[in-house]
Amino acid sequence: MTTTTARQSLWLADSGAGVDYPALAGAVTVDVAVVGAGITGLTTALLLNRAGLRVAVLEAGRVGHGASGNNTAKVSALQATVYSELIRRHGVAAAAGYAEANLAGVATLAEIVEQEGIDCALERRPALTYAISESERDTVAAEFEAARRAGLAVVQDSDGAGLPLPTYGSVRLADQLAIHPVRYLRGLAAAVHGDRSRVYEDSRVLEVRAGGTSTVRTAGGTVRAEWIVIATHAPMLDRGLYFARLKAMRSYCVAARLRSGRPPVGLAINAGDPVRSIASAGDLLIIGGQGHPAGERGVDAGRYLALESFARKHWDVAEITHRWSAQDLYAYDGLPMIGSYTPGSRNVFVATGYRKWGLATATAAAMLLRDSLTGQSNPWTALFAPHRLSLRDLPELARLNGKVAVDLVGDRLRPAEVSDPADVPRGEARVLRDGVGQTGVYRDEQGGLHAVSLRCTHLGCLLRFNGAESSWDCPCHGSRFDVDGAVLEGPATRPLRRRTLSDEEA
């Protein structure tokens, strides 16, 4: 996806253009249409292709340019404090199922790398959950116990296992993976694209019709298929009400070149807030954190500066080489949603809600989707069924949607920030109230103005400016748009209306 504002992860920045896949043109008939060429979509396509099915993968932008190419590249079944949370919310059996799925995801990803000969710098590394303060010590100890009960072969350390900062204990799981996610995705795409199956880029799906034979339509063509898999990170179809059951969270990453010393080997994350995720790629240190709900007010470049300052405090940083951000989706009850798109649907499937750990969980999701489409039983089907009802978590569901109602109504009353676009400084954005509603005006560093309607094209919430990314973000369900209105993140699929400012205004 080419946009005016998206920053690039270090993996996108050092990968070159990659292979261009064609846009869909005309009518195609396959067994399975997969919407989205991230880890979920491409792994599902590969596994189904191996099972003898013909697959068409439709990507709105370019392979690797979505969430799967913008992360910290950790492939791990140890995931901060997830097992303490899952045992508390769902019990030990559910946590054990989640652990088993993620271990299988890690193992399958490594197998695919080997079987397909993908050059993605895969390394076996330990994953760590560490205590960055005395107050996190008990949380880490509890996570050790929870992860052990869930079936992970974790080890408890009294220190931070090699991190060059004061730590207060850690949990470690050996043999997890670090990869170059963009090279991995491109390797997956190359393995899928062949005589039986095809990858299409620049092919945004505009319409999905489910039935005996389903159809998927893009601007350039149509795919007829028996099954459809929606693997668009945020599910793009409103039926199923995923937007109302998922919470979108943003987080930030920086990469740093060190003047002396080496970045740590472990894939580490602390056990509380603020989050300080630590990883490395080659000789670059990666720090992640500073998360917040999508569409939060007052987000600016300070998110990156806080991470940079943490890196400089504990390492001899020569320069910050890359900055990028990620968006992650959390189901209201904390478990991923993988299976039939709507209750009883037999030909449309979905996978979403991987929290921050999509590289491992998405691979497990692809295994489950393959089994669902090929009629095989799978041990995680019920656990991850998208339409399970968790009574215990209904208050969280109500809270999530109560917040949306407040954002939907409250922002309608917000005052305009400027009445004259001439008052918008370079590199900043302001809200302008005009005769047709609220207009977002951004002035780029060259002085050019970019004006768009602030009404989200999903369900009409008003967007807020994200100063860290120079994007317009939706507080209701996490859709994001660049300053010219192009969609950066769903569930929205249509761009914002562009507004024309008169010469006098500009």
Ligand code: FES
């Ligand atoms: Fe749903 Fe904006 S993402 S209204």
